[in-house]
Amino acid sequence: xxxxxxxxxxxxxxxxxxxxxxxxxxxxxxxxxxxxxxxxxxxxxxxxxxxxxxxxxxxxxxxxxxxxxxxxxxxxxxxxxxxxxxxxxxxxxxxxxxxxxxxxxxxxxxxxxxxxxxxxxxxxxxxxxxxxxxxxxxxxxxxxxxxxxxxxxxxxxxxxxxxxxxxxxxxxxxxxxxxxxxxxxxxxxxxxxxxxxxxxxxxxxxxxxxxxxxxxxxxxxxxxxxxxxxxxxxxxxxxxxxxxxxxxxxxxxxxxxxxxxxxxxxxxxxxxxxxxxxxxxxxxxxx
Numbered sequence: 694x695x696x697x698x699x700x701x702x703x704x705x706x707x708x709x710x711x712x713x714x715x716x717x718x719x720x721x722x723x724x725x726x727x728x729x730x731x732x733x734x735x736x737x738x739x740x741x742x743x744x745x746x747x748x749x750x751x752x753x754x755x756x757x758x759x760x761x762x763x764x765x766x767x768x769x770x771x772x773x774x775x776x777x778x779x780x781x782x783x784x785x786x787x788x789x790x791x792x793x794x795x796x797x798x799x800x801x802x803x804x805x806x807x808x809x810x811x812x813x814x815x816x817x818x819x820x821x822x823x824x825x826x827x828x829x830x831x832x833x834x835x836x837x838x839x840x841x842x843x844x845x846x847x848x849x850x851x852x853x854x855x856x857x858x859x860x861x862x863x864x865x866x867x868x869x870x871x872x873x874x875x876x877x878x879x880x881x882x883x884x885x886x887x888x889x890x891x892x893x894x895x896x897x898x899x900x901x902x903x904x905x906x907x908x909x910x911x912x913x914x915x916x917x918x919x920x921x922x923x924x925x926x927x928x929x930x931x932x933x934x935x936x937x938x939x940x941x942x943x944x945x946x947x948x949x950x951x952x953x954x955x956x957x958x959x960x961x962x963x964x965x966x967x968x969x970x971x972x973x974x975x976x977x978x979x980x
Contacts, residue, residue: 695705700775737772752775782813785804822941823953831902834890849900856898865902881898889903890912905925
């Protein structure tokens, strides 16, 4: 489960977008020193999550491709550090951004897919959150032969209308407890959204609830792809506008954050970011 979804499961559903903070002149020398160190080494160290496909897993995915493009625009090579999430998002920041870890080594320069959330940003005072680059949301992929139309979760209260979700995910929580447990008998939990989609394709489910990116990527290349439709189904237990993910770095690393923001804007304007998502079969949703 990503840091973003861990925040959502704790009830922090109001996501906002925040740009760079104003530079504190007192930090200028330290900021320049940090950027000079990275520039001299010629390497941008980027932390990405495992088990967050299609964004990242085992050093591959959308976030890795974006980080590679950003580094290249800055004249740097990229060094990817894939890691497993900790118990809390604070643990991830401590190990990958602030202090480092006795096993993983010194901190990375940036963490990808950090939640751009007011509550989190106020809480994590040692971290600068910046460069929101994608919005995601909970969608449903369905077999249109079984469910030609779908405007609510109500059909999943009907016996036999089985719907899959990743165990312990936001989707699973909503389906298990939403509307007084109306859908729990049709809920089938799986280890990953990809496993759930595989069962949908086999005909063992009529639908799967997960993030739009997870569903679209899992359906990419399926021979009968036009048989499955992916759409957003509003529900009071889901965030009304999805959520935004961006990047995180040490709070004094403002010069790096500024440079990354500039090149991200360039990549977005040129269409390169959208192309990265398209390679994975995913629709790019701007933050």
